[in-house]
Amino acid sequence: MSSGPRLVLVAGTTETATIDGISAAGSAPELMATTPSADAELVIYGGPVRTDVVPVSPTGCPTPAVFTRAIRDLVDFDVTVVDGGLAEPTGAPTVSVGAGAGRDIRNADPVPTAPGAFEAARQFGQRIPEDEIVLAETIPGGTTTALGVLEALGEEGSVSSSLPENPLDKKRRVVSAALEESALEPGGAAGEPVRALRRVGDPVLAGVSGLALGALQSDTAVTFGGGTQLLAAIAVLRHLGVETPLSLATTSFVAQDPDANVQNLAAKLAVDLHVTDPGFEEENHPALDAYVGGEAKEGVGFGGALSLADRAGIPMERVRSRCIEVYDDLVEEVPPA
Amino acid sequence: MSSGPRLVLVAGTTETATIDGISAAGSAPELMATTPSADAELVIYGGPVRTDVVPVSPTGCPTPAVFTRAIRDLVDFDVTVVDGGLAEPTGAPTVSVGAGAGRDIRNADPVPTAPGAFEAARQFGQRIPEDEIVLAETIPGGTTTALGVLEALGEEGSVSSSLPENPLDKKRRVVSAALEESALEPGGAAGEPVRALRRVGDPVLAGVSGLALGALQSDTAVTFGGGTQLLAAIAVLRHLGVETPLSLATTSFVAQDPDANVQNLAAKLAVDLHVTDPGFEEENHPALDAYVGGEAKEGVGFGGALSLADRAGIPMERVRSRCIEVYDDLVEEVPPA
Numbered sequence: 001m002s003s004g005p006r007l008v009l010v011a012g013t014t015e016t017a018t019i020d021g022i023s024a025a026g027s028a029p030e031l032m033a034t035t036p037s038a039d040a041e042l043v044i045y046g047g048p049v050r051t052d053v054v055p056v057s058p059t060g061c062p063t064p065a066v067f068t069r070a071i072r073d074l075v076d077f078d079v080t081v082v083d084g085g086l087a088e089p090t091g092a093p094t095v096s097v098g099a100g101a102g103r104d105i106r107n108a109d110p111v112p113t114a115p116g117a118f119e120a121a122r123q124f125g126q127r128i129p130e131d132e133i134v135l136a137e138t139i140p141g142g143t144t145t146a147l148g149v150l151e152a153l154g155e156e157g158s159v160s161s162s163l164p165e166n167p168l169d170k171k172r173r174v175v176s177a178a179l180e181e182s183a184l185e186p187g188g189a190a191g192e193p194v195r196a197l198r199r200v201g202d203p204v205l206a207g208v209s210g211l212a213l214g215a216l217q218s219d220t221a222v223t224f225g226g227g228t229q230l231l232a233a234i235a236v237l238r239h240l241g242v243e244t245p246l247s248l249a250t251t252s253f254v255a256q257d258p259d260a261n262v263q264n265l266a267a268k269l270a271v272d273l274h275v276t277d278p279g280f281e282e283e284n285h286p287a288l289d290a291y292v293g294g295e296a297k298e299g300v301g302f303g304g305a306l307s308l309a310d311r312a313g314i315p316m317e318r319v320r321s322r323c324i325e326v327y328d329d330l331v332e333e334v335p336p337a
Numbered sequence: 338m339s340s341g342p343r344l345v346l347v348a349g350t351t352e353t354a355t356i357d358g359i360s361a362a363g364s365a366p367e368l369m370a371t372t373p374s375a376d377a378e379l380v381i382y383g384g385p386v387r388t389d390v391v392p393v394s395p396t397g398c399p400t401p402a403v404f405t406r407a408i409r410d411l412v413d414f415d416v417t418v419v420d421g422g423l424a425e426p427t428g429a430p431t432v433s434v435g436a437g438a439g440r441d442i443r444n445a446d447p448v449p450t451a452p453g454a455f456e457a458a459r460q461f462g463q464r465i466p467e468d469e470i471v472l473a474e475t476i477p478g479g480t481t482t483a484l485g486v487l488e489a490l491g492e493e494g495s496v497s498s499s500l501p502e503n504p505l506d507k508k509r510r511v512v513s514a515a516l517e518e519s520a521l522e523p524g525g526a527a528g529e530p531v532r533a534l535r536r537v538g539d540p541v542l543a544g545v546s547g548l549a550l551g552a553l554q555s556d557t558a559v560t561f562g563g564g565t566q567l568l569a570a571i572a573v574l575r576h577l578g579v580e581t582p583l584s585l586a587t588t589s590f591v592a593q594d595p596d597a598n599v600q601n602l603a604a605k606l607a608v609d610l611h612v613t614d615p616g617f618e619e620e621n622h623p624a625l626d627a628y629v630g631g632e633a634k635e636g637v638g639f640g641g642a643l644s645l646a647d648r649a650g651i652p653m654e655r656v657r658s659r660c661i662e663v664y665d666d667l668v669e670e671v672p673p674a
Contacts, residue, residue, distance in 0.1 A: 044417075049464045076413070080381075080430050091461055093417050093430035124428055127386045 005132040005308065007068075007077055007225070007301050009043060010121075010139075010207040011036035011094070012084030014102035014110070017141025021170055024057035024162040024295065025140035031055070032140040033087040033101075039065035039138040039300045040081045040092035043072065047330060049091025054334050057162065061290035062327055064302035065138065067278075070326040071305040071319060075312045077134075082121065082211065084139065085113070085203030097121045097210070099203035105148050105178035111206065114198035118210035125214025132221040134249070134308065135212055136301030137229050139204040146232035148175045148200030154187025155235045155268065159228040160260035164294035168259055175200065193236040205229065209236040216244060223247055224271075225304015227254035227297065231265050238269055245272060249307035252277035253297035276306035278323070279316045287327045288320065342469040342645065344405075344414055344562070344638050346380060347458075347476075347544040348373035348431070349421030351439035351447070354478025358507055361394035361499040361632065362477035368392070369477040370424040370438075376402035376475040376637045377418045377429035380409065384667060386428030391671050394499065398627035399664055401639035402475065404615075407663040408642040408656060412649045415467075419458065419548065421476065422450070422540030434458045434547070436540035442485050442515035448543065451535035455547035462551025469558040471586070471645065472549055473638030474566050476541040483569035485512045485537030491524025492572045492605065496565040497597035501631035505596055512537065530573040542566065546573040553581060560584055561608075562641015564591035564634065568602050575606055582609060586644035589614035590634035613643035615660070616653045624664045625657065 017023045017032040026032040031053065038051040042065040048054060055063040072079070083094040085101040099117035103110040125133075139145075143159040150157045158168065179186065182199035189196035197206045208224075212233060215222045224230035227250050234246050248271050254260055255275040266273045280288040290296065309319050354360045354369040363369040368390065375388040379402040385391060392400040409416070420431040424438040436454035440447040462470075476482075480496040487494045495505065516523065519536035526533035534543045545561075549570060552559045561567035564587050571583050585608050591597055592612040603610045617625040627633065646656050 045466050047466050049466060050461065082430075089433075091432060091464060093419075093432045095428060095430045096426075124387065127428060129382050129384050129386060 005077055005134050006130045007079045007134045007136060007304060008082060008211060009040065009079060009136045009301055010082045010084035010204045011040045011086055012099055012101065012139050012202065012204040013087040014139060014141045014145050014202040015104040016144050019104065019174060021167050022144055023140045025055065027056050027058050035063065035140050036138040037086055037088045037090035039063055040090050042066060043069050043079055043300060044081065044092040048334055050089050054330050057295055059295065061295035062287050063300060064296055064298060065300040066327050066330060067323045068301045068305045070322040071309050074314050074318060074322055075308050077308055082207050084207040095124060097124060097207055099207055102202040105145055105200045106174065106181055108181050111198050111201055111203055113203055114201060114206040115194050117203055118194055118197065118206045121207045121210030122214035125211035126218045128215060128220055130220065133215055134223045134225040134301065134304040135208050136225045136304050137204050137208055138300045139202055142202060142204060142229045144171045144174055145202035145205065146229040147171050148178050149196045149205060149232045150235055151175050151179060151186045152184055152189040152196035152200050153193060153235050153239050154190045157265040158259055158261050160254050160257050160297055162296050166259040191239055193239040197236065205233055209233040212237060213240065213242065216242060223249050223304060225249045225301045226299065228260050228262060231262065231269060231271065234269050234271055245270065247272040247274060249274040249276065250303035251298045251306060253291055257297065274307050276303060276310050278306055278319055280320065283320050283324065285324050288323065342414055342471050343467045344416045344471045344473060344641060345419060345548055346377065346416060346473045346638055347419045347421040347541045348377045348423055349436055349438065349476050349539065349541040350424040351476060351478045351482050351539040352441040353481050356511060358504050359481055360477045362392065364393050364395050372400065372477050373475040374423050374425045374427035376400055377427050379403060380406050380416055380637060381418065381429040385671055387426050391667050394632055396632065398632035399624050400637060401633055401635060402637040403664050403667060404660045405638045405642045407659040408646050411651050411655060411659055412645050414645055419544050421544035432461060434461060434544055436544055439539040442482055442537045443511065443518055445518050448535050448538055448540055450540055451538060451543040452531050454540055455531055455534065455543045458544045458547030459551035462548035463555040465552060465557055467557065470552055471560045471562040471638065471641040472545050473562045473641050474541050474545055475637045476539055479539060479541060479566045481508045481511055482539035482542065483566040484508050485515050486533045486542060486569045487572055488512050488516060488523045489521050489526040489533035489537050490530060490572050490576050491527045494602040495596055495598050497591050497594050497634055499633050503596040528576055530576040534573065542570055546570040549574055550577065550579065553579060560586050560641060562586045562638045563636065565597050565599060568599065568606060568608065571606050571608055582607065584609040584611060586611040587640035588635045588643060590628055594634065611644050613640060613647050615643055615656055617657065620657050620661065622661050625660065
């Protein structure tokens, strides 16, 4: 009865984001908690509703939600937002899977709602009527918790960053402390991925991997739209025994990030990589330049939306000009936070 | 940054619906609680998701959600569902305004969340970015609680029914008992409409009237899409001192209902009435025939959606054939409950 594809965006929070220097998904640590609520509003309505902000990095780089929304204006796809542990009210309608905000993973049990959210998301994923979904995430600090999950599963790999200089050493130290606090060795949760999500992960990863599992169980095609966080969700599925071929649609900004090395992890997880390059370097605009300079890179379904635009035959030149229009209109109406 | 119109559907419950013979919005009293959750899924996804049902009346007449969805396939409008006190999980994403399920109005304080939900809805309504919204409802038993609010405000009027034989006497007895339990005379809450919502109303009416007030305060055009329940929401606004011209888009089934006499109440409330006749009598199909026979009549934004189709120049013949297609596809996939 439905066609699709539908973008399913899981939006949530982890206090891991407030660790100094971990994330650029907000202009200040205290705004990180608002970023996913605002991102969801941007994608659904085109602007802030209950939140007052357009999330920007400390240097002013806009959230990729702006670009996902811009692409939505060109390619008509439906969006469902799933509450993966939001900490601030959003005007975007959300589906509840019982996820609570994640705590700093250096606590012993930072995501107690992970098993329940995973299962509720799985059941919801089974029931989504579309033939195809694109899964996406927004969670500041999410690459650190993704690294935590990968380490706990014993999947050697790296993660990307919303910062131009990836604070990988800091992330690895946070993950080491997190594993220790949960009495886990690296690889200690191999084959028990829901335990990894609960102990060193975040509620958004629980939602994304549950949704993916449920959708696959009901023969809904799944595209993972994002970067290394989505690869961590795929690792969860692999550790649950899912052997189907899986594909990740990501941006060239993630694909070209030597720190992230997604090619390596994708190959190990048997993931087909679809990279779309929006050609931002061909424009001369501060918002797009920031991405060319390595900021933000991905998130809020940007890579997934780009792949849908590409599939629909929309020239990247049109994508870029719409991205610029949406950004310019927004900053005129809502001064960046 | 947005155009609109956006259909804002407030979905919720009142245990008043379970009073024998009050409502046809479900095939059995125990299914009434599921109807709004299923209606929201139908409008958003085109079929049941977390619920297993396509709501039908005891005689098999389908929910108007089927037709609102059918029209959505022809006229592209966005939909936001607001949780106005849902009692069962829905796969439709919802905006929370803190509304709880309403109890039978023959209790002293059946809707304690009404004041909070009204205010949260008002704030959300102020922030909705579209230039125009169409407000709609789904709540079994809602005409009885609407009658309660009208009586408490001292607005003489009648209400429509989802049953072909409107059990108006029964509704009036329920409302009398409700007013007595809340120590209210008819007209006793004149000028205090939020008190009326709380004492003898329902959480959906609280959400609808709050949303309308907020939208009007921020110069968003509001069309009320529905029948006598939406007129009760307008009465709430009038008792708050709103004097702007307001308009109601409803179906011919409600407009032709002599019991409801919407023309009379609309005139008293200075409401501009837009009636759209989908011409269902020109087809020979059981689902459409049930409406011609006076069942269901309106709800889930049916009248509002019809007015959007009419405004977009869609011939009613196309509307009817799409309604039939959507219904036939649905009953093939999901046997009516």
